[in-house]
Amino acid sequence: MTDEDLTLPAALAEAHDIGFFEDHDGYDLQPEETFLWSGEVTEWWRQWTGNASAEPPPLRVFGADGTGGLAAFWVREPAAALETQPLVFVGSEGEMHVIAKDLGDYLWLLAAGVGPLEPIEGIRSDPEPVPALVAVARRHSGLETRPVEAVLAAARAEHPALVEELTRCGGAS
Structure with missing residues (x-):
């Protein structure tokens, strides 16, 4: 296989x-225990962009929604700590959104009862905080x-430039 480090950040x-995703109605998330292998992510990216020669994307995927969209860190600054990188949702229907400016903000979304897809589709219910996740986020x-x-x-403030830059990585138009 590979010696690639697939370990998720501790938080x-x-x-x-x-x-939380198993017993809470507010989440459409199937989290992974490790990051997906980069080869698998590259194959998904090539299919998603329609570019069979697209370079590997700068994504560290840690979960998926029920439709096959992916939740991931976007490694924009390779020398920076992963926890400081933006988190994105790359949907199965071509949508791409920044959902949190860093891991700390993403943890607060989860703590509030909001998963990675809900900010894109709209938060339809009145999410309830998950006390155990509030403690993790704090x-x-x-x-x-x-x-x-x-x-x-904060995610929207970074959104336009990040999405445009990430889209260029795959050669999508």
């Missing part, structure tokens, strides 16, 4: 271990609280 692994973000609106506003 993300801790959140996934809580099992511990790993260093913040007492972070409202969903603030997380989404």
Whole structure:
């Protein structure tokens, strides 16, 4: 296979271990225990972009929604810590969105009862906080609280340039 490090950041692994996605209606997420292998992600990317020669994308995939869309870190700055990289949702129907500016903000989305697809499709229900995830978000973000609106506003502020740049990586038009 490969000697590629597929280990999730500790905070993300801790959140996934809580099992929030199994017993909470607000999430459409099937989290992985490790990152997907880059070869698998490259094949998915080539199909997604329609470019059979697209370079491997700078994505570290850690989950999928029920339609096959992927939740991932976008490794925009390879020398920077993974936890500081933006998180994106790359949908099965061609949509691509920045969902959090970093792992700390993503943890606050999860803590609020919001998964990676919900910010894109619209939060239809009144999400309920998950106390165990609130504790994880506090511990790993260093913040007492972070409202969903603030997380989404920060992601939207980075959104246009990031999506345009990521799309160029695959040669999509």
